[in-house]
Amino acid sequence: MKNNPSKFSNILRKYVHLRQQNGVITVWLSTLLYSSVLSFSPLAFSSDNQPHVAPTSEINRTQVCHNVSVQVLGSGGPELDDGRTSSAYLVWVNGKARVLVDAGSGSSVQFGASDAAFNDIQAIALSHLHTDHAADLPSFIKGSFFTSRDSDLLVLGPDGNDVMPSTSAYLKALFGSDGAFRYLSSFLQEGRDKYTLRPVSVELSASLKSPYATDISDNISLEALSVHHGPIPALAWKVKANGCEVVFSGDTSDKGKTLSEFAKGADLLVLHNAIDDNAGGVAKHLHMTPSQLIAIAEQSKAKQIVLSHIMKRSEAGLSALTEAIAVVAKGRVYSAKELMNIPLDQK
Numbered sequence: 001m002k003n004n005p006s007k008f009s010n011i012l013r014k015y016v017h018l019r020q021q022n023g024v025i026t027v028w029l030s031t032l033l034y035s036s037v038l039s040f041s042p043l044a045f046s047s048d049n050q051p052h053v054a055p056t057s058e059i060n061r062t063q064v065c066h067n068v069s070v071q072v073l074g075s076g077g078p079e080l081d082d083g084r085t086s087s088a089y090l091v092w093v094n095g096k097a098r099v100l101v102d103a104g105s106g107s108s109v110q111f112g113a114s115d116a117a118f119n120d121i122q123a124i125a126l127s128h129l130h131t132d133h134a135a136d137l138p139s140f141i142k143g144s145f146f147t148s149r150d151s152d153l154l155v156l157g158p159d160g161n162d163v164m165p166s167t168s169a170y171l172k173a174l175f176g177s178d179g180a181f182r183y184l185s186s187f188l189q190e191g192r193d194k195y196t197l198r199p200v201s202v203e204l205s206a207s208l209k210s211p212y213a214t215d216i217s218d219n220i221s222l223e224a225l226s227v228h229h230g231p232i233p234a235l236a237w238k239v240k241a242n243g244c245e246v247v248f249s250g251d252t253s254d255k256g257k258t259l260s261e262f263a264k265g266a267d268l269l270v271l272h273n274a275i276d277d278n279a280g281g282v283a284k285h286l287h288m289t290p291s292q293l294i295a296i297a298e299q300s301k302a303k304q305i306v307l308s309h310i311m312k313r314s315e316a317g318l319s320a321l322t323e324a325i326a327v328v329a330k331g332r333v334y335s336a337k338e339l340m341n342i343p344l345d346q347k
């Protein structure tokens with residue numbers, strides 16, 4: 001990791017300013033900023049220096065997190081020339097890819113390169129229905145024709161509103177008898193000899209107090225929280241398996257400031273870094289700024305952070321942001337790259 005002192009300094013200064021506005025600036029952070037930026041080793045500092053109160057989710061865990069990893073299939077947004085696949089992640093449990101979170105453009109190709117087996121996938125969890133999160137769904141479903149999959153497949157995503165269809169309506173618009181890919185309509189028909197798609201539209205009222213929750217197998221469960229992404233219905237997803245918790249922010253402005261609580265104590269938190277601090281109002285209405293990402297990383301006390309959904313406008317500051325988060329976060333910080341696979345039980 002290369003230090004870029006001036007960018008790093010700027011990004012951390014903006015964050016300190018944000019915290020000063022809220023009256024909660026800590027002495028250690030300001031000392032760090034004003035005295036030791038130039039010769040700084042990011043992993044030498046950690047929020048462990050602060051009094052640590054174990055989050056509820058840590059206390060309640062009955063087993064030590066083991067044998068779960070998260071693989072990035074797509075680390076980008078919708079840009080054509082960024083050299084990245086659009087948003088998609090696999091959650092591996094006991095050596096099998098069990099949950100696909102998002103299915104952005106190009107992710108079916110990366111899926112093939114990941115050695116995952118489509119038969120093993122128990123659920124596809126969509127954060128929202130923008131193309132860079134959902135456009136490859138037809139490619140996965142058509143591709144599955146050439147696999148031996150014979151168990152039904154849950155496809156979960158947000159309910160609809162005036163500007164977007166519900167997840168169930170999206171699947172119908174793709175695979176229904178009047179759908180764009182009506183030649184695949186048998187995938188929505190009951191009693192099919194291979195398997196049937198089971199769409200689930202998660203209510204937009206899913207909140208911190210009552211998140212959507214469902215078990216998809218004996219040892220894997222999903223939770224969803226409605227998050228603000230401009231006018232677009234959107235969800236943050238939490239996957240729980242083998243005592244591990246991983247949270248995917250999806251695209252959000254975190255207007256309700258719920259993400260850090262939802263991700264409290266997570267073994268891994270995937271944060272989308274789509275804009276820089278100078279972004280305009282429309283972009284900020286849709287996405288989190290780097291300053292917000294630093295705050296969420298610190299407050300969540302997530303054990304590992306992955307910055308993803310990287311776009312040209314955010315890539316320039318990515319290295320500086322990674323270093324700034326490493327100062328305040330509890331554990332390791334990664335910038336996402338296609339096919340990287342991160343174990344959750346890493347110390």
Ligand SMILES: [Zn+2]
Pocket residue numbers: 128130229251
């Ligand atoms: Zn989006």
